Amino acid sequence: MNLEHNFTGLGEAFFSKTLIKPLLEQRLVEFNQSVAAFLSIDIKSPTTKSILSGEQAVLNSLSMVYAGHQFGGFSPQLGDGRGVLLGELRGQDGLLYDLHMKGAGPTPYSRRADGRAVLRSCIREYLASEAMQALSIPSSRALALYDSREAVYRETPEPGAMLLRTAQGHIRFGHFEYFFYQGKQEELDALIQYCLEYYYPACLEAESPLESMLIEVVKRTARMIAKWQAVGFQHGVMNTDNFSFTGETIDYGPYGFMEDYQPDWICNHSDHEGRYAFSRQPGIGLWNLNCLMRCFSNHLTRDQLVAILQTYEPELQTHYDELMLAKMGLGDVNDLHVLLPKLFTILLAEKMDYTLFFRLLSRIGENDFSCVLDEVIDRARMSEWLALYQAARSKVVVAWADTSDLMLQTNPKFILRNYLAYEVTQAAEQGDYLPFRRLLNVLSHPFDEHESSDVLAQRAPDWAQSLEVSCSS
Template structure:
């Protein structure tokens, strides 16, 4: 494994030297071999295995410092409180990818915390990041999961664990906020140059590299959130320190995939005011970008920053419309705008499962529509909508069979339901990782039928509806 250390070269104003502190009797219980192959990582190498686990210290490993707006309030200094950046590796695409260990022990930014992670949260992040990748949503990835015999204390003692994760970058909006509000202009300029060189090199070829980079950040953020909304994903903690400058979904804590359709759904039970409710995610994305743009107020004029931000809503709506057109099997955004509002009203009033609806809609008219009508109380209302939908389909002059097949490749049969993750965690805590691996298998190819795993596509049972996730997850 060829481990590079570009971020560490920025110096100690950007990070602190930190090493992974292995857990008591830790074991590598899951390893993402396909991702490792892409990154030229050979886990069979004893040297590589010891380096990744923390048994041998990475020569320039570090924890990053940054700030962030958390639930609307500004925290001037945060940082990697339980994470260690081991370094970067190059993938088969020649791009650099960070190797980052979560739960690696205390760092200078732990704020009196233990710097550890529990098996529960590591499993949830492993499953979520791989599920999102399979849904073609930009995300960090899980490379390895370590469990241990070390007790970590939260509300009660739990099994300690570490998660080795991969992302194009771990630079957050909060990095820029930290240097801007600290008045560290030289370091802010260094960070800008670093991001241009490593993440947005095409912008360097233009006459206005900073403007072009920020436009791309806005575009990537808008498209990421459009994808969240289309699949029914809620992040749960959309703080600026959890927003990636490279447009990847980071930091899976109290996330959720929508089951019963509820536009104002809040998956995070620590979010008492519903700041990050599902319907508010697009607005919060813009709010976070406003916070980011303020950091460049000494580099660009206000009108320039406003113009950059104005691209957000157009990009998000355009991309969302395109995604929903494919989900519905339509070829007109006008039809999408006409059909979605009454559809969402039906789904909400019927408390219908979001993913199940679109999967059934993907099947043949004879099978799918009859199954859909069996799902609702007000059959006449849904029948009326289906008639309008069929009219739009006929006007599109597309062959239903081919469209149906394409719809099944964008409307997943399997999503990461909270109760499934909960069941997998309970089994893993008893040393049984089979349910975890079985779930991971279908989430890695969620559009396939997997008839042997039909039970994993079932709606949430009553006991599962009372499960809660919070920031402690």
């Protein structure tokens, strides 16, 4: 394992050296072989195994410092309160990827917290990141899950755990905010150059490398959020310190995959004002990017920064339209803009499951809408919409059956429903990881039928309606 330490070259203004503190009687209970193969990691090597678990110290491991806007208010100094960056590995694509341990113990940025993670949150992140990967949404990936016999205290004592995850980068919008608002121009310049060299090297050839890089950051962020909206994913805590400069979904906490269609759904029980509600995510993405752009006000003019931000909305809308056209098997964006608002009004009134509806839509016959109509109360209104949909879809040159096959590869059968995460966590806390692995399998291949696991595609039962997730998740 050829571990590199490029981030340390920026200097100690960017981090504090921190070692992983292994948990009491910790065990490696899950290892992601596909990620390991991509990063050329041999878990059978005793040395590699001990490095990844923290049992063998990595002298250049560190915790990052950054700032961030949290629920709209600025916090001038945050940082990895429970995370340790071991270093970077070169992937099969030639790019560098971070190895980052969650729940590694106290760091200088823990703010009197214990720096630990609980098994519940580590399982939720493992499942979510692999589900997002399978849905083609840029995301951090889980590499290894460790459980232990050490108790971690939240509302009640819970089993402690650690999650080793990878991402192209863990540099956040908050990194730039930290140095900008502290007036550390030299460090800010160094960070800009680092990101150009390691994340956006093609921009170095542009007339204005920084401007070119920021446009790409805006567009990556827009496309990421468009994908969230298309699949019904809600992040839950869209603070600027949780937004990746590389356009990846990171920091899975009180996230959720929407079940019944609710545009103003709030998955985070701690978000009392609904700042990060599902329908507000595109706007918050732009708000966060605006915070980021302020950090370059000494490098670019206001007009340049405004022009960069103006690329966000068309990029998000265009990509969202492309995704929804594929979900609905349509070819004309004008038809989409007519049909989609009407459909969302019906789904809201019917309390229709978002994922199940689009899966059913993929299965309707050219003249047989029964599989959808059997799921609604107001059949007349849905029939009227389906007639409009049939007329729009008939414009597509591809045969109806072939379009349906394409839709089945776009509309997942399985999503990570909150109650499923709860059930597998309950089993894992008793030492049974079979439900976790069964769920992980279908989430890793969400478009396949997995007929023996049909129960995992069902709507949440009544008892699960009261389940909540919060920032402690």
